[in-house]
Amino acid sequence: MTRQLLVTSALPYANGPIHLGHLVEYIQTDIFVRYQRLRGHRVAYVCADDTHGTAIMIRAQKEGRSPEDLIADVASQHRRDFAAFGVSFDHYGSTNSASNLAVCTGIWKNLRARNLIVERKVDRLFDPVQKTFLADRFVVGDCPRCGTKDQYGDSCESCGSTYAATELKNPRSVHSGASPELRPSSQLFVRLEPLQPFLEEWTQRSGALQPEVANYLAGHFLDKPLQDWDVSRPAPYFGFEIPDAKGNFWYVWFDAPVGYIASTTDWCEKSGGSLDAWWKNPDCEIVHFLGKDITYFHTLFWPALLHVGGYQLPRRVQIHGFLRVNGEKMSKSKGTFVTAARYLEHLDPEWLRYYYASKLSDKIDDLDFQADEFVGKVNSDLVGRVVNLASRSARFVESTGLATHYPDDGGLFARGATAGEAIAAAYEACDFREAMRLVMTLADAANEYVERTAPWTIRKDPARADELRNVCTVVLNLFRQIVVYLQPVLPRLAERASGLFASPCDRWNSTTEPLIGCSIAKFEHMATRVEPERVKAMFVPEAAVPAPSASAPTPADANDALGKEPLAAQVSIEDFQKVDLRVAKIVAAEAVPEAKKLLRLTLSLGSGPTRNVFAGIKGAYEPERLVGRLVVMVANLAPRTMKFGVSEGMVVAAGTDGEVYLLSPDTGAKAGQRLH
RNA sequence: GGCAGGAUAGCUCAGCUGGUUAGAGCGGCGGCUUCAUAAGCCGUAGGUCGCCGGUUCAAGUCCGGCUCCUGCUACCA
Numbered sequence: 001m002t003r004q005l006l007v008t009s010a011l012p013y014a015n016g017p018i019h020l021g022h023l024v025e026y027i028q029t030d031i032f033v034r035y036q037r038l039r040g041h042r043v044a045y046v047c048a049d050d051t052h053g054t055a056i057m058i059r060a061q062k063e064g065r066s067p068e069d070l071i072a073d074v075a076s077q078h079r080r081d082f083a084a085f086g087v088s089f090d091h092y093g094s095t096n097s098a099s100n101l102a103v104c105t106g107i108w109k110n111l112r113a114r115n116l117i118v119e120r121k122v123d124r125l126f127d128p129v130q131k132t133f134l135a136d137r138f139v140v141g142d143c144p145r146c147g148t149k150d151q152y153g154d155s156c157e158s159c160g161s162t163y164a165a166t167e168l169k170n171p172r173s174v175h176s177g178a179s180p181e182l183r184p185s186s187q188l189f190v191r192l193e194p195l196q197p198f199l200e201e202w203t204q205r206s207g208a209l210q211p212e213v214a215n216y217l218a219g220h221f222l223d224k225p226l227q228d229w230d231v232s233r234p235a236p237y238f239g240f241e242i243p244d245a246k247g248n249f250w251y252v253w254f255d256a257p258v259g260y261i262a263s264t265t266d267w268c269e270k271s272g273g274s275l276d277a278w279w280k281n282p283d284c285e286i287v288h289f290l291g292k293d294i295t296y297f298h299t300l301f302w303p304a305l306l307h308v309g310g311y312q313l314p315r316r317v318q319i320h321g322f323l324r325v326n327g328e329k330m331s332k333s334k335g336t337f338v339t340a341a342r343y344l345e346h347l348d349p350e351w352l353r354y355y356y357a358s359k360l361s362d363k364i365d366d367l368d369f370q371a372d373e374f375v376g377k378v379n380s381d382l383v384g385r386v387v388n389l390a391s392r393s394a395r396f397v398e399s400t401g402l403a404t405h406y407p408d409d410g411g412l413f414a415r416g417a418t419a420g421e422a423i424a425a426a427y428e429a430c431d432f433r434e435a436m437r438l439v440m441t442l443a444d445a446a447n448e449y450v451e452r453t454a455p456w457t458i459r460k461d462p463a464r465a466d467e468l469r470n471v472c473t474v475v476l477n478l479f480r481q482i483v484v485y486l487q488p489v490l491p492r493l494a495e496r497a498s499g500l501f502a503s504p505c506d507r508w509n510s511t512t513e514p515l516i517g518c519s520i521a522k523f524e525h526m527a528t529r530v531e532p533e534r535v536k537a538m539f540v541p542e543a544a545v546p547a548p549s550a551s552a553p554t555p556a557d558a559n560d561a562l563g564k565e566p567l568a569a570q571v572s573i574e575d576f577q578k579v580d581l582r583v584a585k586i587v588a589a590e591a592v593p594e595a596k597k598l599l600r601l602t603l604s605l606g607s608g609p610t611r612n613v614f615a616g617i618k619g620a621y622e623p624e625r626l627v628g629r630l631v632v633m634v635a636n637l638a639p640r641t642m643k644f645g646v647s648e649g650m651v652v653a654a655g656t657d658g659e660v661y662l663l664s665p666d667t668g669a670k671a672g673q674r675l676h
Numbered sequence: 677g678g679c680a681g682g683a684u685a686g687c688u689c690a691g692c693u694g695g696u697u698a699g700a701g702c703g704g705c706g707g708c709u710u711c712a713u714a715a716g717c718c719g720u721a722g723g724u725c726g727c728c729g730g731u732u733c734a735a736g737u738c739c740g741g742c743u744c745c746u747g748c749u750a751c752c753a
Contacts, residue, residue, distance in 0.1 A: 216680050220749070227750050292747070300750095321681095322747080358701095359688075364681070366746070373688065376702055384715050392712040433689075437701070447716055456711035529713060 003041040003285060006278050007033050008260045010290040011050035011095065014074040015059060018081040018340040021323040021330060024367055026087045027356050028320060028430070029289040034088060034488035035427040038508045044278060046263040048093035049075045052239035053252035054138070067238040071096060081340035085349040086491050091267030095255055100262035101240050104255050107309035108242070111190060114308055118228065122187045125165050125180035127173040133185050133234030134165070134173055141168030188245055189228035195304045196226055202303050208316050209299060212364060217299055229301060257302045261311060285315040292319050292364050318430055321366035335541035346538040350490050351378045351530060357432040357489040371535045378530045385443040386482055387527045389450070393475040394500060394523040396455055400469050401519040407470035412449060416442050416481045417512040423485050424508070439485045446478040477514045484511050496526040580636035581675035583665050589623035599623055601651060603633055606672030614647040617660045632663045632675060
């Protein structure tokens with residue numbers, strides 16, 4: 001029976017380049033999609049750029065251009081990267097599209113009709129100079145919990161606490177630097193609690209979710225009243241203005257998943273299909289692939305929107321873990337934050353496809369990229385075992401072609417055909433690791449056959465020409481069977497093999513019927529080996545790489561630190577001089593056991609009493625290794641009483657999102673010296 | 677803090693509803709081979725299955741407790 005599947009990958013945010021972590025998902029989805037096509041099913045694979053929100057807006061501002069201009073640039077870059085890795089979207093759209101606005105509007109109307117939208121007056125910060133309400137990230141001030149300066153209006157990067165923008169101390173507008181005023185604003189919320197029974201049923205009993213996900217939702221959200229979801233943001237905001245609430249925009253997480261539908265709509269338009277035949281067709285299986293970080297958006301809000309909007313719910317939500325590199329989080333400073341473009345400068349995309357396939361399971365486990373394992377898998381599995389089969393047999397039959405009857409192979413080909421069922425089941429379950437393992441056992445068996453029959457010996461005896469041809473017919477058929485099984489993972493290898501046989505490797509069914517009598521093209525290498533040095537070169541930290549040529553178009557690739565932390569309002573030299581920065585020596589350092597992030601530092605300023613300072617750097621520095629080191633401290637910061645004691649100053653460090661880099665003076669600086 | 681997941685050979689992982697000497701791939705070691713992109717084949721060594729206790733004729737597999745790792749967390753419980 002021919003199935004019909006509508007498959008999506010999560011929409012990448014239009015605020016940065018695609019990197020190896022993204023590619024886990026797109027490659028995983030693409031393998032699934034190609035597998036389904038290989039089986040003869042009808043598949044639509046749609047995706048889009050997620051383009052709205054504050055971060056995009058801020059970045060566009062910093063770069064002095066319109067958000068539309070920015071997202072167009074990033075979109076073309078994303079498309080190029082995906083194409084290079086063979087990700088075979090049927091349509092790649094944008095959430096900033098007419099179709100998306102239309103679908104959002106439709107769902108919104110239904111939410112209104114079901115009385116699921118409530119409006120509440122909330123006091124929000126208002127910029128009296130710009131005469132606009134300020135989104136959370138357009139306000140900076142001191143964290144109400146720990147006092148850290150220059151924190152956004154949603155959460156503190158130092159202590160991790162979250163709060164309302166109105167709680168910030170000494171708040172300022174990012175636009176004008178003015179102190180915002182409190183003004184009542186009407187915010188719109190989606191009420192989720194009335195949908196509780198539906199969500200309970202769908203998450204716990206539909207079978208769409210992996211069991212650990214269902215457990216997570218049951219224990220986290222469904223066991224108590226669901227909170228209303230704040231879906232509006234006041235202008236200015238890059239996004240869609242809410243049609244019946246002028247001056248308010250849909251929060252990016254409202255219109256982002258709707259982009260799946262919009263992109264499907266656009267694809268239907270372009271290909272002559274209709275949404276009724278796809279998303280709204282109960283026989284069409286909708287499958288979402290996404291990372292575990294965005295689980296609840298896709299398993300609570302999104303089904304709620306679909307349900308109310310009158311759209312079919314996903315049949316399956318396939319969630320994967322994060323990519324780590326050599327056991328650690330990806331890190332720019334360690335060079336393990338590798339963009340797609342950077343990978344392509346060094347390595348072949350099919351290698352990564354195979355490597356990921358050999359590691360991916362249907363679990364939510366993180367996937368660890370290990371350089372030496374990568375080299376080993378590619379070189380020994382792909383080249384040594386699979387491609388080598390063709391390479392050690394094809395040349396012998398270039399002139400004669402394959403035998404006209406399939407010879408006795410001791411049941412090898414039949415065994416391979418039977419194994420197809422288990423391989424198919426593994427693909428279907430997204431247990432690609434298992435699929436690769438099974439395929440490799442077939443390759444092992446084929447190599448043993450070559451060893452046993454020793455065609456290089458047969459060849460020496462002209463009287464045994466038929467036997468030589470028979471043996472090679474077997475080996476090449478086993479090779480071809482394997483290549484078809486690997487086609488979802490290695491489409492380019494399959495194409496090259498197709499050229500060898502002058503017969504496409506594009507149908508799963510062809511694995512049950514040996515190819516006979518056909519000619520064999522001149523053998524050419526189908527895959528190259530990885531040189532370990534090239535992998536090593538890819539992981540050289542950016543800073544150590546010679547500056548790229550000036551002609552390279554880099555705007556979209558620019559470091560996004562500014563976007564994450566916009567420049568603060570201008571200050572005078574007098575303002576700056578109020579802050580007394582000093583070189584300080586760490587004379588003692590210890591972890592605060594009860595705290596997640598804090599180290600207790602004892603700092604010397606050369607003379608006078610030492611200072612006790614808490615620093616949120618536990619995750620990045622070993623206390624023992626800090627002792628004796630010089631750092632920069634804010635020496636005249638008002639003491640602050642914290643849970644674990646009084647902090648008498650602050651150690652300055654750079655970094656966002658959990659990265660922390662302490663500053664060190666050059667050699668020769670002495671504790672106590674002031675910074676000017 | 678809560679929750680979820682994990683902890684099995686040097687590395688990456690299988691081990692379903694408890695049942696004979698715990699498996700695979702890679703890596704290691706020893707041979708063989710030379711058709712092939714120094715590829716391939718054969719053999720071999722490696723594990724007190726995180727720790728403690730319990731249920732059972734029998735536990736990696738079930739139950740309780742603990743330790744460590746990872747992730748998530750809608751002020752959080």
